[in-house]
Amino acid sequence: MVKHFDHVDVVIVGLGAGGGPAAKVLAEAGYSVVGFDKGPWLRNKEHYSGDELKFQNRSYLWPDVDLMPRTVRSDENSESRIFNFSPVPSAVGGGTTHMAGWTPRPRPSDFIMRSLHGDIDGASLADWPYRYEHLEPYLTKVEWSYGISGLDGAEPGAGFRSRPFPSGPLGPTKFGLKFYEGCRKLGINAMPLPMSHLTERNELGRKAVNRTSFWNQYGDPTETRSTVATTYIPDALATGNFEVRADSFVKEVTVGRDGKATGVIYIDENGVEHEQRARVVVLALGAIESARLMLMSKSPLFPDGLANESGLVGKNATFHEYLFAVGLFDKEVTPALNGFTGNYQSGGSMHFYETDESRGHLGGGIIATTQIGQPINPILPGKPIWGDAAKDADRDYFLHSMKIGMILQDLPQETNRVDLDPDVKDRWGMPVARITNKPHANDTAMSKWQIDKNVEILEAAGAVRTMPVYLGEEFTGNACHQHGTVRMGTDPAKSVLNEWAQAHSVENLFVLDGSGFATALGVNPTLTIMAHSWRAADYIASTYLKGRSERLVLDPLTGSN
């Protein structure tokens, strides 16, 4: 093993939505930072283009399931099987390299779900140890540095916003207009969702040229999409304080006799093991892999995994699920909807976000109409796969169908968790993450109610046939969202991290991805992960590394919350 005894101030493991902002903030504050990613450092202008086969069918960006498998099972008593659960690109930039770019803000209610709803049978609802108002300044910083477009004043019920968007939204597609039409008939406020790309007239002076419609799950060669690899990584590198070590798999966080983290052990591209020491260790691998790395980091002081005295590391996992309804339109009557066009979403709504108990479930989620896809993989559930019927289905509906999806906000359950698979190993010989999960009755009820509502919107827009796609008996991880596995809270018996995403029992260990989220949010998590990371990195830079500590005291909730 090659030992690097030159202490750096901070190592960051994982350079996606969580690691990127932390790298920027800490390097800009003058600290020496080394960032690791197990994947390669791909360059947008060199490696990406509109190749459907390569990105959608041959996993150029997705993790190779034979090299980095995961396993899933529905409960403790069932057999696990290998499955590419919640695949997020293994590359510098992580999920931000392929994501469509939905970047809606969370709502104030997201942070106080237990206060709002109390204890729910079978669920482990908890409040976050901070609130919307503590995150708001950082949401704004991200929107203005990363590059987010949106329409000011479009969302009734949104939380306070200290600054407008730096860019207006992309115009609607033709199927987007149908969505607005259906929503309007039903009294639903539809709007362009905030997205992590800019449009032509923006305040950041960045170009916005990608109208190829090769968007969701593609890398963007034009850099129109904001990604960590095209924003925060270059920002951090520009300071001279930051180094990227790509193709480097971190297998263990090391711990000293005083119980503090001392650094990491990693395997480089050539299979050589190294040790890198640091004053602070930041984990930002995504909620599945961060929990896995903590569980793999066993030591005499932490026999059950790093900072895992409570036994909670890996538990309370939430994954969202992407569900939708498809509508078919009569091509003799309806002009082409061009479902292949757009930068994925083309109109959405937060209308069903807040709890309305008359619906029969708690919570809610964001909905949006999104691209059907390109020619190889358009979404048409139950489509015939051969013969005249298959060819006619493409001719009739490729241009004449649309879908309306939702992000299912799943309730946290202690039994939905990540642990180490006892049998399956990855390419580095390490045990892979095993996911145990089963939907809560509230999840199933929300799926049914909302997808049926999406069907109504499609019908109001003129669809002649609709196809609902509900949550099944297990999550598939198809949203590629991960949270909750290293829960934040105020009580060390009921949580692993505090309000700065700092481990209760390992003061120089911070977990800056979705792992800390006490509840799942009803919106896509990326914007929140970035703001959450920035806020904690601010604390590391200006308080922890200055030898101080602070606690956040929350005011009692009042009726107006």
Add this chain to the structure above:
Amino acid sequence: MTSKSEWMKLDLQIDPDTQERLFFSEHEWNTIEAAASRIIPTDHDPGAREARAVVFIDRYLSGIDYVYAAADGSGFLQLAGAEADAARARNNTMKKLYREGLVELDTIAGRLGAADFVSADAALQDAVLVEISGSPKPGHVRLDEHEVFYSRLQGNTDQGKSFFETLCFHVRQGFYSDPVYGGNKDQVGWKVIGFPGPASLKDTMDGTYTTAPYFAQEWDWHELLLSYNPPAGDR
């Protein structure tokens, strides 16, 4: 260099009109072409035969040289390291699946009274495909049906499928993927369904190719959003 970021480019181009076989025997090639012609048949529009799906599949099965086109389509990426090993193992599995599946097509055709699959007529070929698929020939999408579905993983690899499902999937890919992979000759697949695809992959990298004309051309947020423009009764 084994990192994906450093993979070398091989200067390979696939001629869709080629008769040169890299994987299939002549009989296998003809059998795949015949089956592809039943999977996406030729009617008043071109089908899999005209798209040269067989060339696409032959190149893909030949090894790991044709897995990923270079971003600009000027050649193919040469996989290296662990990714190459994994791709090679998958390729070997796929070769075996095809070799065995092709024999089965002839076996079933023989049982149904033909010399082999290629020499069977279209109706008998369909009967073979029905048998190998284990399901009736798919009927048309109907507007008066109601069926519900459950969620699945986005994206779609060709791992873990039966021979027939794999073949249908590869024929579809050969009909609709970028022509750089040897199928979708002259973009015939795209033309059949009205997809205005790019002239080249390179055109998708620099703003040359745009689908903006297929977006809505006129809209007014103040008319679209209820929050901006409530219905008369709510003002």
